[in-house]
Amino acid sequence: xxxxxxxxxxxxxxxxxxxxxxxxxAVGEVGNIVCGDAMKLYLKVDPKTKTxxxxxxxxxxxxxxxxxxxxxxxxxxxxxLEEASKLTNQDIASFLGELPEEKxxxxxxxxxxxxxxxxxxxxxxxxxNVPVIEVVEEGEDRIVCHCFDVTEAExxxxxxxxxxxxxxxxxxxxxAGGGCGGCLKDIQLILDDVLGKKSSESSGADGATVxxxxxxxxxxxxxxxxxxxxxxLKADGGDAELVDIAGDTVMVRLTGKCAGCASALQTLKHxxxxxxxxxxxxxxxxxxxx
Amino acid sequence: xxVYVDNNAxxxxxxxxxxxxxxxxxxxxxxxxxxxxxxxxxxxxIVSSRENLAELLxxxxxxxxxxxxxxxxxxxxxxxxxxxxxxRRKIVTTAVEHxxxxxxxxxxxxxxxxxxxxxxxxxxxxxxxxVDNAIDDETALVSVMWANNEIGNIYPVERxxxxxxxxxxxxxxxxxxxxxxxxxxxxxxxxxxxxxxxxKLHAPKGVGALYVRRFTPYWSFLTGGHQxxxxxxxxxxxxxxxxxxxxxxxxxxxxxxEQTYVKGxxxxxxxxxxxxxxxxxxNGDIEHRLPNTSSICFKYIEGEAILLRLYQAGGIxxxxxxxxxxxxxxxxxxxxxxxxxxxxxHGSIRFSFSRYNTEQDVDVILEKTPPIIKAxxxxxxxxx
Numbered sequence: 254x255x256x257x258x259x260x261x262x263x264x265x266x267x268x269x270x271x272x273x274x275x276x277x278x279a280v281g282e283v284g285n286i287v288c289g290d291a292m293k294l295y296l297k298v299d300p301k302t303k304t305x306x307x308x309x310x311x312x313x314x315x316x317x318x319x320x321x322x323x324x325x326x327x328x329x330x331x332x333x334l335e336e337a338s339k340l341t342n343q344d345i346a347s348f349l350g351e352l353p354e355e356k357x358x359x360x361x362x363x364x365x366x367x368x369x370x371x372x373x374x375x376x377x378x379x380x381x382n383v384p385v386i387e388v389v390e391e392g393e394d395r396i397v398c399h400c401f402d403v404t405e406a407e408x409x410x411x412x413x414x415x416x417x418x419x420x421x422x423x424x425x426x427x428x429a430g431g432g433c434g435g436c437l438k439d440i441q442l443i444l445d446d447v448l449g450k451k452s453s454e455s456s457g458a459d460g461a462t463v464x465x466x467x468x469x470x471x472x473x474x475x476x477x478x479x480x481x482x483x484x485x486l487k488a489d490g491g492d493a494e495l496v497d498i499a500g501d502t503v504m505v506r507l508t509g510k511c512a513g514c515a516s517a518l519q520t521l522k523h524x525x526x527x528x529x530x531x532x533x534x535x536x537x538x539x540x541x542x543x
Numbered sequence: 544x545x546v547y548v549d550n551n552a553x554x555x556x557x558x559x560x561x562x563x564x565x566x567x568x569x570x571x572x573x574x575x576x577x578x579x580x581x582x583x584x585x586x587x588x589i590v591s592s593r594e595n596l597a598e599l600l601x602x603x604x605x606x607x608x609x610x611x612x613x614x615x616x617x618x619x620x621x622x623x624x625x626x627x628x629x630x631r632r633k634i635v636t637t638a639v640e641h642x643x644x645x646x647x648x649x650x651x652x653x654x655x656x657x658x659x660x661x662x663x664x665x666x667x668x669x670x671x672x673x674v675d676n677a678i679d680d681e682t683a684l685v686s687v688m689w690a691n692n693e694i695g696n697i698y699p700v701e702r703x704x705x706x707x708x709x710x711x712x713x714x715x716x717x718x719x720x721x722x723x724x725x726x727x728x729x730x731x732x733x734x735x736x737x738x739x740x741x742x743k744l745h746a747p748k749g750v751g752a753l754y755v756r757r758f759t760p761y762w763s764f765l766t767g768g769h770q771x772x773x774x775x776x777x778x779x780x781x782x783x784x785x786x787x788x789x790x791x792x793x794x795x796x797x798x799x800x801e802q803t804y805v806k807g808x809x810x811x812x813x814x815x816x817x818x819x820x821x822x823x824x825x826n827g828d829i830e831h832r833l834p835n836t837s838s839i840c841f842k843y844i845e846g847e848a849i850l851l852r853l854y855q856a857g858g859i860x861x862x863x864x865x866x867x868x869x870x871x872x873x874x875x876x877x878x879x880x881x882x883x884x885x886x887x888x889h890g891s892i893r894f895s896f897s898r899y900n901t902e903q904d905v906d907v908i909l910e911k912t913p914p915i916i917k918a919x920x921x922x923x924x925x926x927x
Contacts, residue, residue: 255847265848266855271922286925287885289845289866289874293924311924313889315847315867319922401872424872431872480652487660488638490882509662 257316258350264320269327272309279377281370283362288401288428290314290359292322294366296329296374303334303381310366317356324348325363334374338384340367341414342426357426361411397439399524400432405443412447420444433485435527470533471498477532478505482525493525501536503529506543544858546904550743551692551720551836551895552862556786557745563789564747567782575779576770585781592788596752599791600737601728608753608775609784613719613740614643616753617686619764619775620715620736621647624684625656627760631683631712633657635674638880639667639696643738644686644717645876657681666828667696667881674703682712689721689737693864693877693893694827695836697725704733713759719743719751723794724801724833735759741783745897746790750783800898806834808896808905813837815909820916822926824887826878835896838864840878840887843926844919849892852919857911864891886925 257265274295284291290313297307308326312319324345329337342360346352352360368385375383393406411417411426420440424430430437444450465473478495486492492509505525526539547555566584573582575589589609597604610616621634621644634648638660648658659677661669669687678685685707690697704714715736721727723744729737737754741747755761755774767776817823822842841849846863853859864875866889873879874888883891894908920926 262851262855265851268922282924286843286889289872289889291924311922313843313923313925314845315865316851318845319848428872484652484658484660487662488876488880490638490662490880492662 255317255353255356257320257353260348260350261317261320261352264323264349265316268319268323270307270309270323270330271311273311274307274309279370279374281366281368281373283365283369284314285402286313290318290362292318292362292366294322294325294370296370298334298374300381305329305332305334305337314359314362315356317352317359318362320349321345321352321359321363322366325367329367334371334381335384337367338371340364342411343415354422355425357415358428361407361426365407397443398427398429398432398436399527400435401428403427403429408440408443409447412444417444418448433524433528435524435531438531465534473533474498474503474529474537477529478503481532482528485524485528496542501534501538503537503539504542505539507541544907546857546859546900546907548894548896548900548904548908549860549862550897550900551695551893553742553748554745554897555899556747557790557793559793560746560786560789564782564786567785575781576768585779588781588785588788589779592784592791595788595791595795599722599727599795600739600754601730602754603730603757605772606729606754606757608755608771609779609787610751610753610775611749611777611780612751613641613717613738613743614751615764616736616738616740616751617641617643617715617717618647619753620738620755621651621684621686622764623755623760623762624713624715624736625651626762628683628713631681633659633679633681634684634686635659635661635677635682635707635712636686637661637663637669637688637698639663639691639693639877640686640688641692641717641719644688648686661687663880665881665883667691667694667826667877668828668831669698669703671699671702671706675706678707678710678712680710682707682710684713684715686715686717689716689718689727690725690833691827691877692720693875693891694838694881695720695832695895696828697721697831697833700734701732704735708733720833720836723790723798724805724835726798729754729756741787741790744790744794745899746787747783750780750787752787797898801834805896805898805900808900808902809835809837809894811902812894812896812905812908813839815905816912819909819913821920826881826883826891833895836893837895838891838893840883841890841892841916841919842886843923844890844916846890846892848919849890849915852915853892853908853911856915857907859908859911862893862895864893865889 277295278298279296281294293311295309299306308329310322312322342364345360345363371385375385397405423440494506496504529537571584573585575586593604652658700716707714713735717738719740722739735756739752741750763774765776824840826838846865847867864878866872866874
């Protein structure tokens, strides 16, 4: 069991500001039920002073997710929008004393819910000059971790705000890479880039490999498919068959529990593709055949 | 107040077990392998413990090897089956095995062995036709757990052992959760290997056993000294083996109690929670499961939050298949293999009883749980 501080336990057992604000000025929603945690933040703002009068939350998640949401609302109440806009996940963690490092993603969920609420507020009150922190750079809204739906921008922001140096930490703070692990290499590249290191890929063994012949590529795809991919799917009650390979396009039919599972489809396609890209070639494109 | 309903995780050491161990932790500290008479009482207790355990399992004493834990027994059985049949390089197992089997299989895959993981249906049941199809002439070992730790499902291992033998494959069962809770008579089965763990049946942690059928080819995982007739090197954990022997005796005496008293506690709690909590669902094969286990999903809320509040409210110790309690970010592989709805998946709680639980324990659970479920539901953004 996790070692939570007294303050975390207090805010988990007696959370402040639980509930819904009837006519909120802003709502911020992050996470989803598939990933195991989600939060909805409601704000009421005094139009004259631009001060957060009230903040309420609803959270689906573990003890530290509930405590983080409770802490967030306590921090926000009474702050002007300008003051509040400087909030980071570290403020939530410090408010609670400490969170286990593996649970830091709960504090990040809190700060992201607030950012989402600020964006929502800027839209609904364009005349208020809401200080929105524009966190997404061009091309950084791509999803890196498909298991937990984490974008490159989120990963970059968390690395910078928390001075992270390892992939493991990125997983603790964002959950990215904590599912199938297919994006761990990608996270390392982002980390290297933010830290200003030379890309580790060019120096690795991968960089030195000779391009595969067509025959070798097909054999390798078949091999990866039969071992890693099918086993991964089977572990979740699904399965898949390799229908055909044309150039870099791999045609796959999902079977078992995967067939017809609407929500899994997207993730599975990306997971299959990510695995093949990792193991065979970055150019692989996976197409689903019904 | 402590309401301990996490007996599939570990059990209390029975008073009689503790007392049986004390002499070997104090005065009688001799080494059973010694030539002098001082080691004699240690070697005697190992003999009688082995006999007690053989009685519980319906096998011969010389078919049992004491090990350090269930995990060691699992590894030994799997690696033994591969080492003695080098022309066969495939293992057939299930998607719902304990990690003590699954992770060994994953490692073997990296070493080039083939492993087939049998799927389960939404109740966690295996399809015997799948089992039959998966086993081929390449298969060295079929490993299927007797009972599942999370949902309590009991699998038809006796029949699967026969299917495996018909194809020339060996059969192993991880019976860590079954031993002491359901009747086992190995002599009437085709099972080759069976793993068990002491601390699941009121013996201490750090002792287990492996059953190896007579004439089943065997390769010792730990080699060195001649202990356990050369089948498992390492000086015997005498006190714990004495404890396991006593625990086996007690389990034998209380076998009926599991099916009557313990099952009664479980059933009353389950019916009570189903009647008072919003949107509950019982996981597993209701008709074929351990008498002590109840796995219940509570919709739209998360397991760790439920567990911590249960402990805070009534000292209730249960467990959860949610991601947050496992230390990983993914929920239980068992519940995922069953294809459980994500709205339910994160809110699973397992209650597992033992004969040391009381009717009062059930009362506390029934009083404390519904308000916690309701409070967390009100806090959740989903399900309104």
